[in-house]
Amino acid sequence: MTQLENLPGGEGRGATGLDLGQSSRFMRACRCEPVDCMPVWFMRQAGRYMPEYRVIRARHSLLDICREPELAAEVTLQPVCAFDIDAAILFADILLPLIPMGIDLQFAAGEGPVIRNAISAAEHVKRLLPVDPHESLSFVLEAIRLVREKLGGRIPLIGFAGAPFTLASYAIEGGSSRNFTKTKQFMYSQPEAWRQLMTKLAVLVSDYLVAQVEAGAQAIQLFDSWVGCLSPEDYAAYVQPHSQRVLDTVKNTGVPAIHFGTGTSLLLPMMKAAGGEVIGVDSKTPLAWARQALGPGVALQGNLDPAALLAPPDELRKQVQRVLRQVADRPGHIFNLGHGILPETPVENVRLVVELVHSWKRGSGE
Numbered sequence: 175m176t177q178l179e180n181l182p183g184g185e186g187r188g189a190t191g192l193d194l195g196q197s198s199r200f201m202r203a204c205r206c207e208p209v210d211c212m213p214v215w216f217m218r219q220a221g222r223y224m225p226e227y228r229v230i231r232a233r234h235s236l237l238d239i240c241r242e243p244e245l246a247a248e249v250t251l252q253p254v255c256a257f258d259i260d261a262a263i264l265f266a267d268i269l270l271p272l273i274p275m276g277i278d279l280q281f282a283a284g285e286g287p288v289i290r291n292a293i294s295a296a297e298h299v300k301r302l303l304p305v306d307p308h309e310s311l312s313f314v315l316e317a318i319r320l321v322r323e324k325l326g327g328r329i330p331l332i333g334f335a336g337a338p339f340t341l342a343s344y345a346i347e348g349g350s351s352r353n354f355t356k357t358k359q360f361m362y363s364q365p366e367a368w369r370q371l372m373t374k375l376a377v378l379v380s381d382y383l384v385a386q387v388e389a390g391a392q393a394i395q396l397f398d399s400w401v402g403c404l405s406p407e408d409y410a411a412y413v414q415p416h417s418q419r420v421l422d423t424v425k426n427t428g429v430p431a432i433h434f435g436t437g438t439s440l441l442l443p444m445m446k447a448a449g450g451e452v453i454g455v456d457s458k459t460p461l462a463w464a465r466q467a468l469g470p471g472v473a474l475q476g477n478l479d480p481a482a483l484l485a486p487p488d489e490l491r492k493q494v495q496r497v498l499r500q501v502a503d504r505p506g507h508i509f510n511l512g513h514g515i516l517p518e519t520p521v522e523n524v525r526l527v528v529e530l531v532h533s534w535k536r537g538s539g540e
Contacts, residue, residue, distance in 0.1 A: 200260045200330050204393065204430035204451050206473050206506030212498070213260035214531040215332075216524065217434075218514030219253040220265045224521060226252045236281050240266050241313045247320035254329065256521065257528050260508075261330050261393070262321060264386075266314055268336030268397055269344055271378050274310035275302045277345055292348035294360070296367035305378050307385040315389040322390035332432075333391030335382050337398035338375035338416040345371075354403045361412050372416040380423040387427040394424055395432040396450065399513075402437020409441050414448050421449025432475055436513055442467045457512025461500035473506035480511045483519045483527065490523055494530045 196202075199209040221227055227249055230239065239245045249265040269287055273279050278290040293299060308315065321331055336344075343357040344350070351357070361368045383394050401413060417433070424431045433450030435441065439459040446453055446468050455464045455476035464474060482493040501507045509531045515524070 198260070198330055200508065201392070201430065203506055203508050204432075204473055206471075208505055211532050212501070212507060212509050212534060214509040214528055215259045215261040215263065216253070216515050216527075217263070217511055219257075219259065219263065219524075220249045220251075221515065222517035223515055223519040223524070224252055224256065226256075236267065240270060243313050243316040243320055246313070246317035247324065250317070250321050250331075251324055253524075254325070257525055258532065259329065259528060261332050262325060263332040263334060263395070264314070264318060264321065264391070266317070266334070268334070268340065268399075270311060270314065271305060271307070271335065271382055272341060272345060274305045275374075275378065277302075287344060287349050289345060289348045292356075293342075293345045293371065294356070296364060296370075299367050299371045299374070302371075302374055304374075305381070307378075307382045311382060311385070315385055318386055318389040318391055330392040331390065332393045332395055333383065333386035333389075334395040334397060335379045335386075335420075337396050337401065337435075338372045338379060338420065339401050339404075339413045340397060340399050341375050341379070342368075342371055343400050343403075351400075354400065358403075358408075361408070368412065372413070376416040376419045380420045383420065383424050384427060387424070387429050391429065393430045393432065395434055395454070396420060396424075398433070398435040398438075398445075401435045401441065402456075404441070406440050406444060409444055414444055417445075418448040425449060432508075434475070439463070439467075446472055452508065454510070455512070459512075461497065461507075465504070473508065474501075475508040475510045477510070477512045478527070480513055480516050480519070483511075483515065483523045485523075487523070487526060490526060491530060494527055495534075498531070498534050 200213040202209050203213050230245060230249060234245060239249060246265050250262055253259060254262050269279055280288050282288045318333060325331060343354055346357045346360050386394060401409065421431055430451040431449065432452040432454055433445050434454030436456045438445060438456060442453060442464055452473040452475050453468055455461060455474055457477050457479040459477060461474060461477060478493060478497050482490055
């Protein structure tokens with residue numbers, strides 16, 4: 175590994191590097207407790223915008239990095255070395271669990287994920303294999319153990335998985351999609367096969383996240399990235415019970431869960447009902463509106479537009495302060511983006527956002 179001796183300590187985390195665990199500002203924010211300053215981390219904070227990552231990526235495929243625990247741990251820790259962030263998130267891919275189920279997943283250059291044997295019929299669902307994450311995804315669990323060891327308790331580590339709907343949409347569409355027509359057609363025309371698919375995925379995701387917690391993940395995020403393509407009625411009928419099954423299972427582990435989606439303004443109350451101590455808010459949803467829709471008893475995460483990180487410093491500062499003003503003095507907010515960091519993001523802009531968030535004076539408007 176490289177540069178790991180330079181991991182920052184950060185104020186409020188203990189000069190000795192002891193594991194503050196439940197008392198870290200990130201974990202306290204998850205519980206809506208007071209913090210010394212707002213915690214901040216970024217979705218896709220480890221990745222293509224970082225020169226260190228590009229060096230590794232030039233020598234290894236994405237799947238190779240994910241399958242080699244030492245490499246996955248190093249990439250996970252690169253932003254921890256570079257920025258004073260308040261949480262690390264494991265470097266992996268949400269589609270990894272589909273591979274041991276029998277899904278032929280590849281990452282084509284310039285195309286993203288491509289699935290060669292997309293699901294289109296009930297018999298395809300029946301052929302999906304059960305997965306033991308301790309065996310088929312052991313490399314992910316080993317990466318978690320390595321990262322926890324290297325972090326030395328400085329900041330918490332977030333594990334994650336794709337939610338059943340988002341995994342199903344990839345498996346049915348054969349990759350990314352703009353309108354999810356095939357997914358909705360399958361859902362509407364083959365409801366029993368859809369139920370069986372979502373049940374299998376809910377079991378897989380539940381087992382996978384529990385295994386991550388057992389390996390050392392101190393929080394988890396459930397990415398339902400594409401569920402915003404559904405109406406509230408369809409979400410309630412076809413998705414919510416399966417997401418709730420996953421989040422109920424995670425709740426029993428005792429670690430906080432972040433429930434995240436995009437385009438989900440109208441779904442937020444149902445996402446809260448499905449579960450999660452923290453609800454992720456995308457860039458198009460005003461935080462004040464989200465807070466009113468969700469009510470008390472849940473923390474929020476978000477919601478700077480990732481494109482704001484491409485702006486000049488003065489404009490970026492305005493965008494960050496706009497988000498912070500919406501939060502005001504309410505406890506229970508984790509600063510993040512409305513989705514992942516864009517590959518063309520300047521590293522210095524990420525650093526600026528962290529500094530701005532940590533220096534924000536509650537109640538001052540500055």
